[in-house]
Amino acid sequence: MSKNVLIIGAVALGPKAACRFKRLEPDANIIMVDQSDLISYGGCGIPYFISGDVSDAAQLQETSFHMLRDVKFFQDAKDIDVRINTRALSIDRKRKTVNTKHVISGKEETLSYDKLVLATGSKPRQLPISGIDLEGVYTVTDLHKAIAIKQEISEGKVGKAVIIGAGFIGLEMAEALVDLWGIETDIVEITNQVLPGIISYNLARMVQCHLEENEVSVYFNEEVVRIEGKQRVEKVVTGNRTLDADMVIIAAGIMPNSDLARSAGLKISPKGGIVVNKRMQTSDPDIYAGGDCVEVTNLITGKPSYYPLGGLANRQGRVIGTNLAGGEAEFEGSVGSFVVKLFEISVASAGLSLETARNENFDPVSAFMVQFDRAHFFPEKDLMYLELVVDKSTGQVLGIQGLGNKGDGMVGRINAVAAILKSKPTVSEISNLELPYSPPFSSAMDILNALGNTAENILAGKNRVIDADQFVDWWKNREDGNTICLDCRGWGNAEPFVNKYPDYWKSIPQDELRARFKDVPKDKKLVLICNTGVRSYEAQLIMDKAGLKNTYNLQGGVAALKKWGLDL
Amino acid sequence: MSKNVLIIGAVALGPKAACRFKRLEPDANIIMVDQSDLISYGGCGIPYFISGDVSDAAQLQETSFHMLRDVKFFQDAKDIDVRINTRALSIDRKRKTVNTKHVISGKEETLSYDKLVLATGSKPRQLPISGIDLEGVYTVTDLHKAIAIKQEISEGKVGKAVIIGAGFIGLEMAEALVDLWGIETDIVEITNQVLPGIISYNLARMVQCHLEENEVSVYFNEEVVRIEGKQRVEKVVTGNRTLDADMVIIAAGIMPNSDLARSAGLKISPKGGIVVNKRMQTSDPDIYAGGDCVEVTNLITGKPSYYPLGGLANRQGRVIGTNLAGGEAEFEGSVGSFVVKLFEISVASAGLSLETARNENFDPVSAFMVQFDRAHFFPEKDLMYLELVVDKSTGQVLGIQGLGNKGDGMVGRINAVAAILKSKPTVSEISNLELPYSPPFSSAMDILNALGNTAENILAGKNRVIDADQFVDWWKNREDGNTICLDCRGWGNAEPFVNKYPDYWKSIPQDELRARFKDVPKDKKLVLICNTGVRSYEAQLIMDKAGLKNTYNLQGGVAALKKWGLDL
Secondary structure, three states: OOOEEEEEOOOOHHHHHHHHHHHHOOOOEEEEEOOOOOOOOOHHHHHHHHHOOOOOHHHHHEOOOOOEOOHHHHHHHHOOEEEOOEEEEEEEOOOOEEEEEEOOOOOEEEEEOOEEEEOOOEEEOOOOOEOOOOEOEEOOOOHHHHHHHHHHHHOOOOOEEEEEOOOHHHHHHHHHHHHOOOOEEEEEOOOOOOOOOOOOHHHHHHHHHHHHHOOOEEEOOOOEEEEEEOOEEEEEEEOOOEEEOOEEEEOOOEEEOOHHHHHOOOOEOOOOOEEOOOOOEOOOOOEEEOHHHEEEEEOOOOOEEOOOOHHHHHHHHHHHHHHHOOOOOOOOOEOOOEEEEEOOEEEEEEEOOHHHHHHOOOOEEEEEEEEEOOOOOOOOOOEEEEEEEEEOOOOEEEEEEEEEEOOOHHHHHHHHHHHHHOOOOEHHHHHOOOOOOOOOOOOOOOHHHHHHHHHHHHHOOOOOEEOHHHHHHHHHOHHHOOEEEEEOOOHHHHHHHHHHOOOOEEEOOHHHOOOOHHHOOOOOEEEEEOOOOHHHHHHHHHHHHOOOOOEEEEOOHHHHHHHHOOOO | OOOEEEEEOOOOHHHHHHHHHHHHOOOOEEEEEOOOOOOOOOHHHHHHHHHOOOOOHHHHHEOOOOOEOOHHHHHHHHOOEEEOOEEEEEEEOOOOEEEEEEOOOOOEEEEEOOEEEEOOOEEEOOOOOEOOOOEOEEOOOOHHHHHHHHHHHHOOOOOEEEEEOOOHHHHHHHHHHHHOOOOEEEEEOOOOOOOOOOOOHHHHHHHHHHHHHOOOEEEOOOOEEEEEEOOEEEEEEEOOOEEEOOEEEEOOOEEEOOHHHHHOOOOEOOOOOEEOOOOOEOOOOOEEEOHHHEEEEEOOOOOEEOOOOHHHHHHHHHHHHHHHOOOOOOOOOEOOOEEEEEOOEEEEEEEOOHHHHHHOOOOEEEEEEEEEOOOOOOOOOOEEEEEEEEEOOOOEEEEEEEEEEOOOHHHHHHHHHHHHHOOOOEHHHHHOOOOOOOOOOOOOOOHHHHHHHHHHHHHOOOOOEEOHHHHHHHHHOHHHOOEEEEEOOOHHHHHHHHHHOOOOEEEOOHHHOOOOHHHOOOOOEEEEEOOOOHHHHHHHHHHHHOOOOOEEEEOOHHHHHHHHOOOO
8 A cells, every 4th residue: 555645845844744654654655845955954943044053054954963854865864755946836636646847947747646745834924015126135934045144144245134023033033133243133013012912012021121232123113114225225114214224134924825725726714824624634635734834723712823833843744644644643733832032031932922812802811920940049040030821700821921041941931831721721720830849940939830829819809910011101100199109128129219209109118017007108009019029919918908908019020120121 | 717827847838838828818826836946948958058059058048039037027027926946746636736845945835726737847767777876977857957067068077978878869969069069979879770769770870870970979789787986977888888988968768757747646648648638638627737747649640659849848838828718729749740950960850760650560661762952953952861651551651751951951841741741641742742942942843742752653563662771781791692783873973883893783874774775684683773763763664664673773872872871
């Protein structure tokens, strides 16, 4: 029962499916075609190639034991026939053939298949503006473009760059240009925050602050209206300003590359992704698809979603390989977990952000926690910032997002939550997550457990909170005079603020609050503040007991405000 | 309905239960007694205090905002009455009183309770040998002893130390003595491996090798028969040798401190732990207990187990605090997850090790994987070594153990598995764990996913493996002549071995194997070897297809042998 399997696309999912299938059915014949001559590379490594962390593009194409994954490698090591520079033009599902064309020689060839795999990937979202064809205007969707970008940079052609889009590829590219090459880099973003749809506005402000510390300017709520230049790009014009630019990188999102599937009459989702079942079969059971060209189930909402992520592509590829061999593997869907390094920080997420949860008609509330990433008495440590998004009515955890240093501590916490998120945990499961504890790695009550506890207290109505953005709004309008800030830290911490803002900032340390309760202003709304929100919560409970309930605890405390970049 | 709650023991669980309860019932009266004058310290930080990483013992007793958790702190900040130097002598459950004695004044006092919490902790396992009372012989079970140890070290009294026991406290202490203080340190261990009962023999050998690289000698299968000296310790005598010692640290395990509970007629397990239900109630529903004095359910075996771990104590304390206030919190049990830092490596675990699983009458097999901890093309990376323990008959994942560098990457992987282990996952759930991917943090097919894949292939009979210890056994007896090693790496890697051991080491690179199949020795058992076990698995499949099945793939490849310390 030797089979002929044809695979269209030889990056990530295609090779993975091919190799898995071949290991299960060594007698099968596999042909894999790709329109490029560069195949089987780690596309997520492109920003690190451009930055110089990865010196040579070939490294992205190597196995971990330094073999180049080229045509010869697939032939000799894998017994897989790879045809590069070969574009698939059309699929004839009745005859089970694919018409291909060699992009250099122009020669057409018809290949037959028993089973077909579509790994056609994604394409960049095009901007409907003039100037996108000028020299120096790039997307970063394939390795050839990345090589061209790096070439121009290393030739000294780029002193000033503009990136369009503050999603994670845009931000990774900003780091790549700034960190090693010292290129002056601006980002233009159409929404009001970085990483829109991925993290909350409050966390986004913290990321933005870090970008600004690294001299990356981000212009929000601005749309690029045209790109100007003679032959080469010179300027980027937005609704609000004109920015000089020797290079423009368009990172305004990507879309499924599903034209071939659409032409073949396969079912395509309204958003353009190829529709597949859990076995990764398209509407034609002899045709599988996966990776950046398909939609899969969002395991939080149950709805189809688009996750162009390399980790998913690889796991889906293995599922397809197993099923090609008659197996019963399934890819359930995704909680959309991701991590990104930006200069000295990492940002990671699984599940829905606060705003996304709202848009999905949940009734979300967020708990926010700032705590050291390991035992607070351990000498090397950093603050970590974590937000848990919870549905108020059910207590279901919908997502988690956070920010930490550039080490592995942040992603390690997200790993734990990502592992259970699809089983719809409640906050008490976060409170009771069993995280290995030792002072060099974690806290006895780790930040994740503490975050679960905080969420539980918020849901129980015991911890009435406000977030940094609400604090900032109030602070701007503080002269209304209805609200004051009660600082629950020791006098040493509070003193400078009390002296600077005597009308708006009072000090009663939490451990003196019972004795000094008479000093608490009773006629105003109180914003309770401490370093991270823990002592101010204790203060709130003491005041609740005394019947004073017009108090709001600033989640994350002064640490959150500082990270936000608020200069008080 | 104000309540009187009495808590015996003011480290970890006691304070956590007290503070949680007080936040829920601010009107309650809480008395917490402790026989020591040092309370509420992070006991797991003791090795870092001794090493000098934590300079001052008081730091272990501080909150993260630098307030010392002493009697005044509990009074002012928490409204909790703490009585130090106060030993609980007996419990009168009928009258609901506890008789206490001040250890300095000798004054006795009877305290009444509505609810009682036992947080009596653990005590060191005593060795039935002479000399344990000599000066310089210590356990590290409390902060006073730790202060005394550090005092002696800093006075220059200790040039040579012997540690009895190679469990994780023994190993942490070895690092503490060697790393900063440069003390010549030997460990005597009664079993045949470090971390017995926690990691497999193969992983233990890798840890042992790292200890030896750091000049810590471990003597296995040796029992200490006596400790010698006049006033101060001078020598440690084992069944095999006599070791000089200026200091001896006994780390031969700890046991629940349950005497008080036993005298009060509470139910005690055969192993000495106080028996509690999921609500952490003892056999007397008005008495709660938790932390190092209780047994809880092992969520893999369903049996009662003893886990004296700080993380559990804190979470159990919160459960007790909630239940004291009439709540319905439960502590389900534990999968026994832990992590330890040893010089430049971290070792982490959740669930059962291979040997433990065997002892629990499972039919376990282990999959072993060596892979980079992040994208292999990312410049800063390290190999990671992970073992998955799986029940052969059911495919249930029983445990995971691993070794990585001293960063947070290793524990981050264990976090993910620890989170799902109690729900009895199969290997396919490890294959499909959704780990956030970005090259600076992980691989597109992360080591955890790859480990699940390998386990799946082993269970399916596709990957026939041997482990490093089996390789070592064969290598010792290689002159039998029945087996040879087939090196599947490139010739450059294989050449030195082929030249050195022409009768036992052949080279056919995996990508040449199809073409050179005629060169494969067909009359011998073949041990297939490559750098990490991936290419040798491919080679095995090629030979399987050709009908040659007397082949065994060395899991972890040369990387595992190197880490083991085998010098070929």
